[in-house]
Amino acid sequence: MWAEYMKTKNLQAAEMWKNTIESEGLPCKILPDGKSIDDWAENLNYVIYVPIGREHVADEIIRKI
Secondary structure (H helix, E strand, O other), X not given: OEEEEEEEOOHHHHHHHHHHHHXXXXXXXXXXXXOOOOOOOOOOOEEEEEEOOOHHHHHXXXXXX
């Protein structure tokens, strides 16, 4: 299962955070915020998800930056 971790304002920012988190070994995924999964566009808001119970690991990764 996945927990909502962070919201971003566009796809580029979401992919940047996803790559940063995954580079440290924590899997994550991004999905459009409140839209159908078919509605991927550059200027939509996106949500980054991490595994439930691993949010503290993502916090540590972000804190290190």
